Amino acid sequence: MSLLDLFRKKNSGNVAKDRLKLLLVSERADCSPEIMEMIKNDIIKVISKYLEVDTEGLDIQITKSDIEGDKPGTPALYANIPIKGKKHVDGPPEK
Amino acid sequence: MSEVIVVTSGKGGVGKTTTSANVGTGLAMLGSKVVLIDTDIGLRNLDVVMGLENRIVYNLVDVVEGNCRMKQALIKDKRYPNLSLLPSAQTRDKTAVTPEQMQKLVDELREEFDYILLDCPAGIEQGFKNAIAGADRALVVTTPEVSAIRDADRIIGLLEANEMKKVDLIVNRIRMDMVKRGDMMSIDDVVDILAVHIIGAVPDDENIVVSTNQGEPLVGSASPAGQAFLNICKRITGEDVPLMDLNTGGGFWSRVASLFKRKS
Numbered sequence: 592m593s594l595l596d597l598f599r600k601k602n603s604g605n606v607a608k609d610r611l612k613l614l615l616v617s618e619r620a621d622c623s624p625e626i627m628e629m630i631k632n633d634i635i636k637v638i639s640k641y642l643e644v645d646t647e648g649l650d651i652q653i654t655k656s657d658i659e660g661d662k663p664g665t666p667a668l669y670a671n672i673p674i675k676g677k678k679h680v681d682g683p684p685e686k
Numbered sequence: 687m688s689e690v691i692v693v694t695s696g697k698g699g700v701g702k703t704t705t706s707a708n709v710g711t712g713l714a715m716l717g718s719k720v721v722l723i724d725t726d727i728g729l730r731n732l733d734v735v736m737g738l739e740n741r742i743v744y745n746l747v748d749v750v751e752g753n754c755r756m757k758q759a760l761i762k763d764k765r766y767p768n769l770s771l772l773p774s775a776q777t778r779d780k781t782a783v784t785p786e787q788m789q790k791l792v793d794e795l796r797e798e799f800d801y802i803l804l805d806c807p808a809g810i811e812q813g814f815k816n817a818i819a820g821a822d823r824a825l826v827v828t829t830p831e832v833s834a835i836r837d838a839d840r841i842i843g844l845l846e847a848n849e850m851k852k853v854d855l856i857v858n859r860i861r862m863d864m865v866k867r868g869d870m871m872s873i874d875d876v877v878d879i880l881a882v883h884i885i886g887a888v889p890d891d892e893n894i895v896v897s898t899n900q901g902e903p904l905v906g907s908a909s910p911a912g913q914a915f916l917n918i919c920k921r922i923t924g925e926d927v928p929l930m931d932l933n934t935g936g937g938f939w940s941r942v943a944s945l946f947k948r949k950s
Contacts, residue, residue, distance in 0.1 A: 602868030603868070603869045603870075604864075604865065604868045604869055604871050604875065607831075607832050607871055608871055608875045608878075608879065611832055611835055611879050614836065615839050615879065618836075618839070619839070619843065
């Protein structure tokens with residue numbers, strides 16, 4: 592981040608724009624914080640079956656998709672799930 | 687071929703009624719036959735903004751309920767021979783009319799008018815549903831504030847869900863001095879957030895208050911807002927008018943300054 596960006600960030604116009612962008616993406620997807628919490632818990636439940644995840648460091652949110660070819664503004668579920676280690680599971684038998 | 691346009695916003699106080707009055711008057715000035723309909727039953731205001739409050743005999747609910755003929759309720763604006771107003775009822779509420787009745791009323795007016803402009807009440811309840819029922823296209827009015835933009839986004843979603851054929855955005859009450867300071871979202875910011883076609887931006891203009899005080903729409907006058915509204919009217923009729931440069935108010939040197947600012 593350059594010095595210029597630092598000053599620019601302070602402008603209330605940019606603050607408003609950033610706040611709105613985040614808010615509207617989740618509102619458009621009709622995804623309330625409660626639903627997000629439920630999704631988060633379910634994701635943890637599923638992944639924990641196979642991997643040991645850091646539930647504290649887990650971050651999920653709905654943002655705009657930045658995948659090329661998607662319609663601009665298409666909501667995307669972003670999840671950052673830190674993995675602590677492998678869990679011993681009864682998966683398919685190894686050779 | 688007539689067109690039914692609803693002016694809506696979600697949030698109250700962003701300038702729906704002012705926009706309706708000025709766009710309606712402007713379209714009439716440009717030669718089209720226009721009827722303005724106030725659909726805000728219980729809180730009518732378009733009549734007073736138009737300066738026609740003393741001429742109301744019958745209203746929209748009277749027409750719907752068959753207490754009078756359409757012709758009796760329409761107020762002809764003596765200043766513009768092409769312009770009429772169908773006022774709203776003040777002593778009733780939104781449930782007095784259904785979307786089906788509104789659709790029928792609007793279709794009846796299509797025979798006589800080129801443009802039918804519906805001034806929508808604030809909110810997303812029955813009054814909104816009534817106003818959008820018979821409309822071909824929508825003008826969504828917003829101001830560069832978080833609350834107004836959030837509501838506009840919701841309204842745009844609802845319009846799309848109701849299969850509105852055309853949705854255009856009007857950014858009202860923009861203050862270029864604040865935009866330059868970075869303390870107001872720019873027109874580009876608003877368009878970027880809402881991802882909808884912009885049909886015009888109207889600068890914040892003291893003359894609007896004066897014109898509302900007098901009950902005379904200022905569209906077409908030399909004032910910045912008057913010019914902006916006339917440009918919107920021309921775009922509605924299909925004329926290709928470039929977006930106004932709102933920076934010109936500051937004179938030559940501020941324009942030079944803004945040239946340099948844009949580069950940085």
